[in-house]
Amino acid sequence: MLFLAIKNLVQEKTRLLISVGGVAFSVLLIMSIQGLYQGWSNKIGEYIRTVPADYWITQTGATDMFHTPSVLPLTVRDFLTGVPGVASAKPFSGRRVAFAHNGKDINVYVIADDTEINVGAPARVVEGKAVPDKGEIIIDRVVGRSENIRIGDTIPVAGRTLKVAGYSEGGYILSFSFAFATKEDAESILQLPGATNFFLVTVKDSTDANEVASRIEADPAVDAITKDRFVENNTNIVRDTFLPIILVLLLIGIAVGMTVIGLTIFTSTIEKAREYGVLKAIGVSNRRLYTVVVEQAVTAAVLGYIVGADLALAVSAAAGTFVPEFITEIRWLDAAWIFAVTLAMAVVSSLLPVRRLARIDPAEVFRA
Amino acid sequence: MSVVSVEDVSKTFGAGHTAVTAVDHVSLSVDAGDIVLVMGPSGSGKTTLLSMIGTLMSPTTGRILISWQDTSTLGPAQLSRLRLKEFGFVFQTFNLLSALTAEENVMMPLVTAGVPRKEARAKARMALEQLQLGHRLRNLPRDLSGGEKQRVAIARSLANDPRLILADEPTANLDAKTGQDVTLLLCETACRENRAVIIVSHDQRLRTAAKRVITVEDGRLTAEEPGEHNLNCRMHPGTAPS
Ligand SMILES: Nc1ncnc2c1ncn2[C@@H]1O[C@H](COP(=O)(O)OP(=O)(O)OP(=O)(O)O)[C@@H](O)[C@H]1O
Numbered sequence A: 001m002l003f004l005a006i007k008n009l010v011q012e013k014t015r016l017l018i019s020v021g022g023v024a025f026s027v028l029l030i031m032s033i034q035g036l037y038q039g040w041s042n043k044i045g046e047y048i049r050t051v052p053a054d055y056w057i058t059q060t061g062a063t064d065m066f067h068t069p070s071v072l073p074l075t076v077r078d079f080l081t082g083v084p085g086v087a088s089a090k091p092f093s094g095r096r097v098a099f100a101h102n103g104k105d106i107n108v109y110v111i112a113d114d115t116e117i118n119v120g121a122p123a124r125v126v127e128g129k130a131v132p133d134k135g136e137i138i139i140d141r142v143v144g145r146s147e148n149i150r151i152g153d154t155i156p157v158a159g160r161t162l163k164v165a166g167y168s169e170g171g172y173i174l175s176f177s178f179a180f181a182t183k184e185d186a187e188s189i190l191q192l193p194g195a196t197n198f199f200l201v202t203v204k205d206s207t208d209a210n211e212v213a214s215r216i217e218a219d220p221a222v223d224a225i226t227k228d229r230f231v232e233n234n235t236n237i238v239r240d241t242f243l244p245i246i247l248v249l250l251l252i253g254i255a256v257g258m259t260v261i262g263l264t265i266f267t268s269t270i271e272k273a274r275e276y277g278v279l280k281a282i283g284v285s286n287r288r289l290y291t292v293v294v295e296q297a298v299t300a301a302v303l304g305y306i307v308g309a310d311l312a313l314a315v316s317a318a319a320g321t322f323v324p325e326f327i328t329e330i331r332w333l334d335a336a337w338i339f340a341v342t343l344a345m346a347v348v349s350s351l352l353p354v355r356r357l358a359r360i361d362p363a364e365v366f367r368a
Numbered sequence B: 001m002s003v004v005s006v007e008d009v010s011k012t013f014g015a016g017h018t019a020v021t022a023v024d025h026v027s028l029s030v031d032a033g034d035i036v037l038v039m040g041p042s043g044s045g046k047t048t049l050l051s052m053i054g055t056l057m058s059p060t061t062g063r064i065l066i067s068w069q070d071t072s073t074l075g076p077a078q079l080s081r082l083r084l085k086e087f088g089f090v091f092q093t094f095n096l097l098s099a100l101t102a103e104e105n106v107m108m109p110l111v112t113a114g115v116p117r118k119e120a121r122a123k124a125r126m127a128l129e130q131l132q133l134g135h136r137l138r139n140l141p142r143d144l145s146g147g148e149k150q151r152v153a154i155a156r157s158l159a160n161d162p163r164l165i166l167a168d169e170p171t172a173n174l175d176a177k178t179g180q181d182v183t184l185l186l187c188e189t190a191c192r193e194n195r196a197v198i199i200v201s202h203d204q205r206l207r208t209a210a211k212r213v214i215t216v217e218d219g220r221l222t223a224e225e226p227g228e229h230n231l232n233c234r235m236h237p238g239t240a241p242s
């Protein structure tokens, strides 16, 4: 009976437009926020993924780069290199630092770019110098653009004035971003005499990485966290901040979508009550009539999804060029579950019209 | 051969002192090829009787047999199926589906009965052509005149080769001439194919088509007389008896 459902929908163009628009709005909302969440989750992991390490060694209790500070004495390096199976252990220094620019507080995560041991270089430099010299800093392009900090400008960081020498990419996370200074400058900004924040450990090819990790953790002062786990821990920061917001917006989106489809299908069912009565009279079973209503809801929902998903893609592409912070990634998986949610919305919102349909008395059709 | 047999059927609406007995101990048997005209004053129970025969309403007492089957023993899904296969309905207000074209309206019962779309379309087209509506196939009901709408409804009622066609005041929303023409067309088509027709109408001129004329008063059958039945029921070439 799909043809009847479609004919009924097309007959009432205004109503169809409203229900498609309502679903499109809710899909746009859900997909954009999900894309933003995914984009940011990815970004935060992106830089960490480029850092060469099998294990991140942290001060016991520190699980990521942002929550609990991790400070380790440089002497830990001797312990680590002495652990059988460890190929290399290199210090990684970086911490979140705020500075004022144009009356606004800007957060950067300053990382020591140690060219001697090849640790702490930016993931990608897109403009200017790739390696900072003394008194210079490389900042993320997103921050440069959104805060209007140009290459050649100077910024005050922790009492020092640094000249912006280049823009890097792939290091922007929510409200702050990675920045890169020379080892010496970073040490004075981060104030870590004789200490660092993490050690990056690589494991010899022939050895069992898990065993090496437990040998390292024999020292109660440190934790060994696999690279994947460390990426995940940092990504979870985005999840923890965003999940409640996403859930609220998801619920709003679903409520809007369901209300709009529900109301349009319900009013259409009431208006067509007599025709449904006629169909009952001429021998169309209740079940098939329910199908007609559900098909109408689902068809409107699918159209709404197509419009909403296209809008979400267009909006995130457009917004990304105008608002650099707007980093989105819309994955197939997310498109799929949002589609499933849309279908579920359609089916659930047909329940009320279906109940109404069940009550139509076919004998009424003989009354003029 | 009895198509429908009404056995001592009554229908009471409501209860207590507001109860209305719309149909009062009616018995009636209709055979294949019968054309029964049911007449009677307003409120006499004609529509109620027709609704019960059409299984849209169940009797309070008595029973109705359709092709020897007691309808009270059937569930809603079986009744639905029975209506689809055995009955055609024609209404005073035409009751076409407004979103569908003439052709699609006629296809509806066919498709519901499981006839493939293509075959259903061909059948619908042929039926409409026989009712001189070959040029209106793609029109929506709102673009058809009353008489055209009723002819589409007749084609729809005949689509599944029903044994019995039930028509309640099919002429009431049409001008006298059109109403009569359309109803005669229905009777002719039906009797040519040996289908039974029950028509409820106030229109005395339909006596010319009827084989039997039944009068209902206060819910009771008070008279039955033969109709004039001067219709041309000879078969058209190409239309097989059912
Ligand atoms: N659903 C109902 N509930 C209560 N009373 C009803 C119902 N349907 C019909 N009646 C009553 O039953 C009686 C018979 O009604 P019915 O419609 O069968 O008459 P009718 O002969 O078709 O009249 P008309 O020629 O005006 O169409 C009337 O008194 C009517 O008010």
Ligand SMILES: [Mg+2]
Residues within 6 Å of the ligand: B046, B047, B048, B168
């Ligand atoms: Mg009536």
